Amino acid sequence: xxxxxxxxxxxxxxxxxxxxxxxxxxxxxxxxxxxxxxxxxxxxxxxxxxxxxxxxxxxxxxxxxxxxxxxxxxxxxxxxxxxxxxxxxxx
Numbered sequence: 001x002x003x004x005x006x007x008x009x010x011x012x013x014x015x016x017x018x019x020x021x022x023x024x025x026x027x028x029x030x031x032x033x034x035x036x037x038x039x040x041x042x043x044x045x046x047x048x049x050x051x052x053x054x055x056x057x058x059x060x061x062x063x064x065x066x067x068x069x070x071x072x073x074x075x076x077x078x079x080x081x082x083x084x085x086x087x088x089x090x091x
Contacts, residue, residue, distance in 0.1 A: 017037070017038040018038060020059075029088055032086045033084065034078075035056045036082040053082065053083035054083055057083050061087050070088065072085055
């Protein structure tokens with residue numbers, strides 16, 4: 001999973017390792033992010049995968065915007081299990 005200018009960060013959510021990449025994008029304080037399961041699986045529950053990826057994404061959005069809060073400008077799923085978002089830090 002490539003996102004130019006980013007480095008991989010990991011978070012375990014419910015025993016599943018989620019890879020998150022964040023990179024600056026657009027204007028000041030604006031970023032894009034992708035969160036994906038760090039292992040290949042089959043017969044996955046799409047809703048559970050989305051919930052885990054979204055949890056990991058929110059964790060790193062908070063880390064990126066330390067104590068300023070953030071606003072999600074755009075978000076969705078790619079291939080039913082990879083979560084993407086574009087967000088902006090407040091203030």
